Amino acid sequence: MKAAVTVSLVPEARGGPFVYWDDLDRAFAAAAKEGFDAVEIFPPDAAAVSPVRVRELMDRHGLAVAAVGTGAGWVKHKLRLTDPDPEVRRKARGFIAGIVDLAGQLGAPAIIGSMQGRFGDGLTKEQALDWLAEELAWLADRAQSHGQPLLYEPLNRYETNLINRAGEATEFLKSRGLTNVKLLCDLFHMNIEEADISATLRAVAPHLGHIHFADSNRQAVGRGHTDMVPLVVALREIGYTGYLSAEVFPLPDSATAASQTMVSFRQWFGAG
Ligand code: LER
Numbered sequence: 001m002k003a004a005v006t007v008s009l010v011p012e013a014r015g016g017p018f019v020y021w022d023d024l025d026r027a028f029a030a031a032a033k034e035g036f037d038a039v040e041i042f043p044p045d046a047a048a049v050s051p052v053r054v055r056e057l058m059d060r061h062g063l064a065v066a067a068v069g070t071g072a073g074w075v076k077h078k079l080r081l082t083d084p085d086p087e088v089r090r091k092a093r094g095f096i097a098g099i100v101d102l103a104g105q106l107g108a109p110a111i112i113g114s115m116q117g118r119f120g121d122g123l124t125k126e127q128a129l130d131w132l133a134e135e136l137a138w139l140a141d142r143a144q145s146h147g148q149p150l151l152y153e154p155l156n157r158y159e160t161n162l163i164n165r166a167g168e169a170t171e172f173l174k175s176r177g178l179t180n181v182k183l184l185c186d187l188f189h190m191n192i193e194e195a196d197i198s199a200t201l202r203a204v205a206p207h208l209g210h211i212h213f214a215d216s217n218r219q220a221v222g223r224g225h226t227d228m229v230p231l232v233v234a235l236r237e238i239g240y241t242g243y244l245s246a247e248v249f250p251l252p253d254s255a256t257a258a259s260q261t262m263v264s265f266r267q268w269f270g271a272g
Protein backbone atom coordinates (compact mmCIF):
# COMPACT_ATOMS: atom_id res chain seq x y z
CA MET A 1 0.00 0.00 0.00
CA LYS A 2 1.12 3.51 -0.77
CA ALA A 3 0.56 6.79 1.06
CA ALA A 4 -0.68 9.93 -0.68
CA VAL A 5 -1.67 13.40 0.44
CA THR A 6 -4.03 15.94 -1.10
CA VAL A 7 -3.33 19.47 -2.30
CA SER A 8 -6.11 21.88 -3.33
CA LEU A 9 -5.43 24.67 -5.80
CA VAL A 10 -9.03 25.90 -5.60
CA PRO A 11 -9.70 28.97 -3.42
CA GLU A 12 -13.47 28.31 -3.70
CA ALA A 13 -12.91 24.99 -1.90
CA ARG A 14 -11.40 26.73 1.14
CA GLY A 15 -12.58 24.98 4.30
CA GLY A 16 -12.68 21.66 2.44
CA PRO A 17 -10.86 18.43 3.28
CA PHE A 18 -7.46 18.99 1.74
CA VAL A 19 -4.17 18.84 3.60
CA TYR A 20 -2.08 21.24 1.53
CA TRP A 21 -3.28 24.37 -0.19
CA ASP A 22 -2.56 26.69 -3.10
CA ASP A 23 1.05 25.91 -3.91
CA LEU A 24 2.20 22.79 -5.77
CA ASP A 25 5.90 23.43 -5.15
CA ARG A 26 5.44 23.69 -1.40
CA ALA A 27 3.06 20.72 -1.32
CA PHE A 28 5.44 18.43 -3.21
CA ALA A 29 8.38 19.47 -1.03
CA ALA A 30 6.39 18.95 2.20
CA ALA A 31 4.94 15.61 1.03
CA ALA A 32 8.40 14.30 0.17
CA LYS A 33 9.77 15.41 3.54
CA GLU A 34 6.96 13.57 5.37
CA GLY A 35 7.67 10.38 3.41
CA PHE A 36 4.54 10.18 1.25
CA ASP A 37 4.70 8.20 -2.00
CA ALA A 38 2.43 10.50 -3.96
CA VAL A 39 0.37 13.68 -4.12
CA GLU A 40 -3.31 13.88 -5.11
CA ILE A 41 -4.12 17.13 -6.90
CA PHE A 42 -7.42 19.06 -6.77
CA PRO A 43 -7.10 21.68 -9.55
CA PRO A 44 -9.54 24.46 -10.55
CA ASP A 45 -9.45 23.10 -14.12
CA ALA A 46 -7.06 21.23 -16.41
CA ALA A 47 -5.53 24.38 -17.89
CA ALA A 48 -4.40 25.62 -14.46
CA VAL A 49 -1.84 22.84 -14.12
CA SER A 50 1.19 22.41 -16.37
CA PRO A 51 1.96 18.70 -16.78
CA VAL A 52 5.57 19.56 -17.62
CA ARG A 53 5.91 21.48 -14.37
CA VAL A 54 4.31 18.68 -12.33
CA ARG A 55 6.59 16.12 -14.00
CA GLU A 56 9.55 18.24 -12.87
CA LEU A 57 8.24 18.24 -9.31
CA MET A 58 7.63 14.49 -9.42
CA ASP A 59 11.18 13.87 -10.60
CA ARG A 60 12.78 16.34 -8.18
CA HIS A 61 11.00 14.89 -5.14
CA GLY A 62 10.67 11.24 -6.17
CA LEU A 63 6.88 11.39 -5.88
CA ALA A 64 4.04 10.06 -8.04
CA VAL A 65 0.67 11.68 -8.66
CA ALA A 66 -1.93 9.39 -7.06
CA ALA A 67 -5.01 10.91 -8.71
CA VAL A 68 -6.46 14.19 -9.96
CA GLY A 69 -9.85 15.37 -8.63
CA THR A 70 -12.61 16.94 -10.72
CA GLY A 71 -14.66 18.39 -7.85
CA ALA A 72 -13.90 21.98 -8.87
CA GLY A 73 -16.14 21.36 -11.87
CA TRP A 74 -18.99 21.47 -9.37
CA VAL A 75 -17.62 23.67 -6.56
CA LYS A 76 -16.27 26.38 -8.88
CA HIS A 77 -18.04 25.97 -12.22
CA LYS A 78 -21.40 24.42 -11.15
CA LEU A 79 -21.11 21.63 -13.73
CA ARG A 80 -22.69 18.22 -13.10
CA LEU A 81 -22.87 15.08 -15.21
CA THR A 82 -26.57 14.71 -14.36
CA ASP A 83 -27.69 18.30 -14.83
CA PRO A 84 -31.09 18.50 -16.57
CA ASP A 85 -29.63 21.03 -19.05
CA PRO A 86 -27.85 19.17 -21.91
CA GLU A 87 -25.47 22.12 -22.38
CA VAL A 88 -24.33 21.86 -18.74
CA ARG A 89 -23.83 18.10 -19.15
CA ARG A 90 -21.79 18.72 -22.31
CA LYS A 91 -19.58 21.23 -20.48
CA ALA A 92 -19.24 18.86 -17.52
CA ARG A 93 -18.01 16.12 -19.84
CA GLY A 94 -15.54 18.50 -21.47
CA PHE A 95 -14.26 19.72 -18.11
CA ILE A 96 -13.64 16.16 -16.92
CA ALA A 97 -12.13 15.08 -20.24
CA GLY A 98 -9.50 17.81 -19.77
CA ILE A 99 -8.67 16.47 -16.33
CA VAL A 100 -8.60 12.86 -17.56
CA ASP A 101 -6.04 13.95 -20.17
CA LEU A 102 -3.99 15.93 -17.63
CA ALA A 103 -4.04 13.02 -15.16
CA GLY A 104 -3.14 10.61 -17.96
CA GLN A 105 -0.02 12.64 -18.76
CA LEU A 106 0.94 12.34 -15.09
CA GLY A 107 0.34 8.58 -15.01
CA ALA A 108 -2.70 8.98 -12.78
CA PRO A 109 -6.48 8.43 -12.87
CA ALA A 110 -9.13 11.16 -12.55
CA ILE A 111 -11.80 11.05 -9.84
CA ILE A 112 -15.55 11.54 -10.36
CA GLY A 113 -17.05 12.56 -7.01
CA SER A 114 -19.03 15.76 -6.60
CA MET A 115 -19.57 16.12 -10.36
CA GLN A 116 -21.93 13.13 -10.38
CA GLY A 117 -24.72 15.46 -9.20
CA ARG A 118 -28.09 14.33 -7.84
CA PHE A 119 -31.69 13.61 -8.82
CA GLY A 120 -34.78 15.60 -7.80
CA ASP A 121 -36.46 18.85 -8.88
CA GLY A 122 -38.22 16.99 -11.70
CA LEU A 123 -35.28 14.75 -12.60
CA THR A 124 -35.92 11.07 -11.86
CA LYS A 125 -33.31 8.85 -10.25
CA GLU A 126 -33.55 6.49 -13.23
CA GLN A 127 -32.78 9.26 -15.71
CA ALA A 128 -29.93 10.62 -13.60
CA LEU A 129 -28.35 7.16 -13.31
CA ASP A 130 -28.73 6.60 -17.08
CA TRP A 131 -26.93 9.88 -17.78
CA LEU A 132 -24.27 9.10 -15.18
CA ALA A 133 -23.64 5.66 -16.72
CA GLU A 134 -23.43 7.17 -20.21
CA GLU A 135 -20.91 9.81 -19.11
CA LEU A 136 -18.83 7.36 -17.07
CA ALA A 137 -18.64 5.05 -20.10
CA TRP A 138 -17.44 7.88 -22.36
CA LEU A 139 -14.92 9.19 -19.82
CA ALA A 140 -13.66 5.70 -18.95
CA ASP A 141 -12.90 5.12 -22.65
CA ARG A 142 -10.92 8.32 -22.66
CA ALA A 143 -9.05 7.25 -19.51
CA GLN A 144 -8.35 3.90 -21.17
CA SER A 145 -6.54 5.69 -24.00
CA HIS A 146 -4.05 6.84 -21.32
CA GLY A 147 -3.84 3.34 -19.83
CA GLN A 148 -5.75 4.55 -16.76
CA PRO A 149 -9.03 3.61 -15.09
CA LEU A 150 -11.60 6.23 -14.15
CA LEU A 151 -12.30 6.44 -10.40
CA TYR A 152 -15.92 6.71 -9.26
CA GLU A 153 -16.56 7.79 -5.67
CA PRO A 154 -19.83 7.17 -3.81
CA LEU A 155 -20.50 10.14 -1.50
CA ASN A 156 -22.48 10.40 1.70
CA ARG A 157 -26.17 11.36 1.72
CA TYR A 158 -25.49 15.03 2.41
CA GLU A 159 -23.55 15.35 -0.86
CA THR A 160 -25.54 13.19 -3.30
CA ASN A 161 -28.70 11.12 -3.36
CA LEU A 162 -27.60 8.95 -6.31
CA ILE A 163 -25.34 6.27 -4.83
CA ASN A 164 -24.14 6.42 -1.22
CA ARG A 165 -22.71 2.97 -0.55
CA ALA A 166 -19.86 1.06 -2.15
CA GLY A 167 -21.93 -2.10 -2.65
CA GLU A 168 -24.58 -0.19 -4.60
CA ALA A 169 -21.81 1.44 -6.62
CA THR A 170 -20.29 -1.89 -7.67
CA GLU A 171 -23.73 -3.20 -8.65
CA PHE A 172 -24.21 -0.07 -10.75
CA LEU A 173 -20.80 -0.44 -12.43
CA LYS A 174 -21.37 -4.13 -13.10
CA SER A 175 -24.91 -3.76 -14.42
CA ARG A 176 -23.84 -0.97 -16.79
CA GLY A 177 -20.76 -2.84 -18.02
CA LEU A 178 -18.40 -0.10 -16.79
CA THR A 179 -15.34 -2.31 -16.60
CA ASN A 180 -12.76 0.49 -16.72
CA VAL A 181 -14.35 2.37 -13.82
CA LYS A 182 -12.84 1.57 -10.44
CA LEU A 183 -14.27 2.41 -7.06
CA LEU A 184 -12.89 5.11 -4.79
CA CYS A 185 -13.80 4.27 -1.21
CA ASP A 186 -13.60 7.34 1.06
CA LEU A 187 -13.43 6.16 4.67
CA PHE A 188 -15.21 9.33 5.84
CA HIS A 189 -18.23 8.72 3.58
CA MET A 190 -18.16 5.01 4.50
CA ASN A 191 -18.21 5.88 8.21
CA ILE A 192 -21.55 7.63 7.59
CA GLU A 193 -23.12 5.20 5.13
CA GLU A 194 -21.83 1.66 5.64
CA ALA A 195 -23.03 -0.78 8.29
CA ASP A 196 -19.61 -2.44 8.34
CA ILE A 197 -16.65 -0.78 6.60
CA SER A 198 -14.33 -3.79 6.59
CA ALA A 199 -17.02 -6.21 5.33
CA THR A 200 -17.79 -3.73 2.56
CA LEU A 201 -14.14 -3.40 1.57
CA ARG A 202 -13.95 -7.20 1.29
CA ALA A 203 -17.15 -7.34 -0.77
CA VAL A 204 -16.06 -4.69 -3.27
CA ALA A 205 -12.39 -5.77 -3.40
CA PRO A 206 -12.26 -6.63 -7.14
CA HIS A 207 -13.48 -3.13 -7.98
CA LEU A 208 -11.44 -1.17 -5.45
CA GLY A 209 -9.09 1.32 -7.10
CA HIS A 210 -8.33 4.05 -4.55
CA ILE A 211 -8.99 4.97 -0.92
CA HIS A 212 -9.47 8.35 0.74
CA PHE A 213 -7.78 7.83 4.09
CA ALA A 214 -9.70 9.76 6.72
CA ASP A 215 -10.90 9.27 10.26
CA SER A 216 -14.57 9.43 11.39
CA ASN A 217 -14.45 13.24 11.72
CA ARG A 218 -12.61 13.71 8.40
CA GLN A 219 -9.40 14.54 10.18
CA ALA A 220 -6.13 12.66 9.79
CA VAL A 221 -6.42 9.00 10.75
CA GLY A 222 -5.73 8.81 14.48
CA ARG A 223 -7.63 12.03 15.29
CA GLY A 224 -11.13 10.46 15.22
CA HIS A 225 -12.81 7.29 16.46
CA THR A 226 -12.81 4.94 13.48
CA ASP A 227 -11.68 1.48 14.59
CA MET A 228 -8.78 0.88 12.23
CA VAL A 229 -8.01 -2.70 13.26
CA PRO A 230 -10.67 -4.60 11.24
CA LEU A 231 -10.19 -2.24 8.33
CA VAL A 232 -6.44 -2.86 8.20
CA VAL A 233 -7.00 -6.62 8.44
CA ALA A 234 -9.49 -6.45 5.56
CA LEU A 235 -7.16 -4.42 3.33
CA ARG A 236 -4.31 -6.84 4.00
CA GLU A 237 -6.53 -9.85 3.35
CA ILE A 238 -7.84 -8.58 0.03
CA GLY A 239 -4.29 -7.71 -1.02
CA TYR A 240 -5.01 -4.02 -1.68
CA THR A 241 -1.88 -2.41 -3.14
CA GLY A 242 -3.26 1.00 -4.13
CA TYR A 243 -3.12 4.40 -2.47
CA LEU A 244 -4.37 5.50 0.90
CA SER A 245 -4.73 9.20 0.20
CA ALA A 246 -5.27 11.68 3.01
CA GLU A 247 -8.31 13.73 1.99
CA VAL A 248 -8.73 15.36 5.39
CA PHE A 249 -9.09 18.78 6.96
CA PRO A 250 -5.82 20.60 7.60
CA LEU A 251 -6.44 20.40 11.36
CA PRO A 252 -4.97 21.61 13.58
CA ASP A 253 -2.80 22.68 10.62
CA SER A 254 -1.54 21.20 7.36
CA ALA A 255 1.80 20.05 8.74
CA THR A 256 0.24 18.21 11.68
CA ALA A 257 -2.46 16.60 9.51
CA ALA A 258 0.25 15.38 7.14
CA SER A 259 2.59 14.06 9.82
CA GLN A 260 -0.26 12.41 11.77
CA THR A 261 -1.35 10.69 8.54
CA MET A 262 2.14 9.26 8.09
CA VAL A 263 2.29 8.19 11.77
CA SER A 264 -0.96 6.25 11.23
CA PHE A 265 0.08 4.91 7.85
CA ARG A 266 3.32 3.54 9.29
CA GLN A 267 1.54 2.23 12.37
CA TRP A 268 -1.02 0.29 10.36
CA PHE A 269 0.65 -0.49 7.07
CA GLY A 270 4.37 -0.09 7.70
CA ALA A 271 6.76 -2.93 7.10
CA GLY A 272 6.97 -5.61 9.79
C1 LER B 1 -16.20 14.99 -1.49
O1 LER B 1 -16.79 14.84 -0.26
C2 LER B 1 -15.15 13.99 -1.68
O2 LER B 1 -14.99 13.07 -0.93
C3 LER B 1 -14.30 14.18 -2.84
O3 LER B 1 -13.30 13.21 -2.87
C4 LER B 1 -15.18 14.12 -4.08
O4 LER B 1 -14.69 14.87 -5.10
Ligand code: MN
Binding pocket: 113, 153, 186, 212, 247
Ligand atom coordinates in the same frame (compact mmCIF):
# COMPACT_ATOMS: atom_id res chain seq x y z
MN1 MN C 1 -13.28 11.72 -1.04
